[in-house]
Amino acid sequence: MILHPGIVALLGSSAIVNMMMLYSAFAGLRIIRYWDSKSSSALQLSLERRTYLLSSILSFVLGVNLLGLFLFIYTADDLHTQFVGAMCATGTLNANPIGWWVLGMKLVLFLFSAVWIFLNYLDQRTEDVPFVKKRYALLLVMTPLFVTEALLQLRFFLGLRPNIITSCCGALFSENSGGIASSIAGAPVRPMEYLFFTVVFLYLIVALCFIVFQMDFLKYLLGGLALVFLPVSIASIISFISPYFYELPTHHCPFDLLQGLYGYVGYPLYISLLLGTLFGLFPSLSEFFKGRSELPLRRWQRLWTTAGGISVMVFTAISVYPMLFSSFVLEG
Amino acid sequence: MRRHLFILEFALSGLCRRRYKNLALLVAYSLLIFIISSILFLTHALKREAELLLQSSPEITVQRLMAGRHALVPVDWVDTIVSIPGVIDASPRYWGYYYDPFTGANFTVLGVRSSEFPLKGREDLDPEDCLIGSGVSETGLLRTGDSLVMVDPEGIARPFRVAGVFSTSSSILTNDLVVLKEETIKRFFQIPEGYAVDLVVRVANPSEIDTIAKKIKEKIPSSRPITRTEILRTYESLFDWRSGMVLSMFIGALLAFFIFAWDKATGLSAEERREIGVLKAIGWDSSDIMEMKFWEGLVLSSLAYLTGTITGFVHVFMLGAPLLESALKGWSVLFPSLKLRPVIEVYQLMVLLFLTVVPYMAATIAPSWKAAMTDPEEVIRS
Amino acid sequence: MAIVLEDVTKIYNPGQPNEVHAVKGVSLRIGKNEVVILKGPSGSGKTSLLSIIGCMSRPTSGRVLVNGRDVAKLPERFLTEIRRQRCGFIFQQFNLLRGITVKENIMLPLYPAGVSLGEIKRRTEEVMDLLQISHRANFRVEQLSGGEQQRVAIARALVNDPEIVLADEPTAHLDTHLSEEFLRMISEIKGAGKTVVIATHDPLVYESSLVDRVIHMRDGIILEEGQ
């Protein structure tokens, strides 16, 4: 293992988060078993009080998660000098491919905690907290994922040895080596572009239709599209969006965008991507979990859909900007 | 939105009202951030220096291994190496370490040929002249025109006239350096004719460095070619490792602080409990109290973070990290007034955040929840 | 505002050796613009009942109807919401926050209510004028006399324009003059159309002419009601 301040920070925060999640799961279990919103017993009262603590903990976990996602990429980037052949974060992740899983898990866990916080927010606005049990059941599903992620991360860092010979963006995302990453990068640009713009177009159309006509099936369609939008966009960033920013047809790295050299454009790009995904999911999730609450869901769902549409437009605008305004042309 | 601002404002006024309690916390917190930011800034700056240093160093250095230790290199290896395709040239280097018994410092002594002579405005270095780094100049109180006295292997003291001092702003590279003419250093260290300390190899295409290093090893099995990136990697892992070590040494301090913070957050005074009870009775919700506590933590953290990083910055880049010198630099006794180039990246700040603010906020969640659960009935009853 | 209590009980530490039945099956109706006294010796459950009426704590069993809506089992944050909008409390010790000004003390209940700063200031000035403490607005509360502190405490209870004002032993630490002063202010509050519930065992208060009803409590039950 490499003893590096970034690694110490990541492992430390993951230990804290996991302790909190384990505690929350334990408390969640009690809530699932004993929660009875009709009772005013001492037990119910203490459970209700406990929910304040758990909301706080989960908000904290969400924040640490989001920051941790970027810190992880940054750390991988900072470590790349230790490996032969690595030129950026990609090289470090390749030095011990578990790293890719860790990154993926971090992304998924971020989405999970954001959804949880969202449901919590809705729930607290109702008098009968209709989905409190579902919510804590979701927490029970999340906890093992958190533990897995922490263990994978530990294995990733333990398995990193200086001087490992690795391959980096150049090789990984080059068109003639095996693997998923390279097939994404090597995928013909035109079809990928068509796919991306189709998904974006559908997302926006469905969002608009929902805002105008408010038909129920549209929100589920939107939720589905949001789930497709995320992977397609990531693949598109690797395939054809990032080369435009680098102005290099062979440079497909999804991480370098986060660097100052490219004006930190990665941050608005990825944040609008995450927001677009989440807001696209909210209308269907809230419908699914709403129970018999009397929330002004209709109005809110329109609001979220609008926010999702705006995020997707921002994301697309940032992606398209260099294609329109730079002299660089990527051949398909 | 407004209510968050009002709660923030009230949290601020609460911090001011309990300023003595919070001041102690703030001082401890800032001190911790100061120490950790100093470690991070210093490591990062040293890594940067090493990187810059190596940019000007040769792509491949060839040493000779004899009985598992490195020995003087025969100069005729140069011909063998130059014959490898892709090599521009190879040349012998003469250098060594010198322990100065008068000041107890270690100097790096380097021999130069007239062609690579670094002094501006003058044609050549006389055989009895030397150039010294600012570190050497300071420890020996030497200025241009003075003489530096070094004792040769036979115990004879030899004076060298200081022809120039490298400016303070240059890096580690020149700090402990004494530059002599090549013939002078050979004589001084009594290096046998036909031998050099090592060879440096210049390569035309950087992407061929590794292949050429391999070829040298094949052609001359007793050689040890070291590439530039290899050295860089070693340096970096050395620095990371050291700072990791130092950080781990501070884990005790970190824990102690977070326990202290926990304790401060848990140990509400009777007055504070009463206040929280009153607030709840007059219409504040538990979540409002928790938000107030959150703001308190955030404001304290931000203040401590600012103070800590700014003092850390001053400590490392303006004062030369006097408090961490021995712990991190460590390879040479001689490091008087090395001025590091101020480099800070978002990354360092983020790591710092994760090492200090994140655990602090984590430590205060449960206590602030406990505080927020104060029963308002208690207040009207008393 | 009408508040109806149906068979309300309050048990502290249920199931434990130190279990206390503070309120035992109380049914009660408090009408709009009434001044109601809860009278009884110490330990008879007045404070417990008062805090249930004021939506500050939930009963162990029974129903509490506020304008016809049962609030006994609402989650805490909704109870807080109701308390914030409809109730104003005056405590036995004034329980003002030391170290901040009179004005800030009075503004406090409005902070989490989500109203604008202009509105907060307007309402604060209004109640300060009403209680004639505007000249003390920027003094810290510990610089004030007992009488002035009392006014500040009442102003704070009125700033959210509550429908019901609750006071727990408000005159316990006051001399006769200040107690009478207090009653005068209560009559003004009543005049403003508010409901007032006072827990007390001070004859000066419960024998006052502005009282509409006196509810006599002992050991957690209502003994009798009188005029």
Ligand SMILES: Nc1ncnc2c1ncn2[C@@H]1O[C@H](COP(=O)(O)OP(=O)(O)O)[C@@H](O)[C@H]1O
């Ligand atoms: N938090 C508590 N835990 C246990 N017992 C309590 C608690 N609060 C009040 N009591 C008990 O409940 C009874 C009623 O108290 P209270 O309502 O304060 O009466 P009063 O206000 O008339 O003096 C008393 O016997 C008191 O000791």
Ligand SMILES: [Mg+2]
């Ligand atoms: Mg009492």
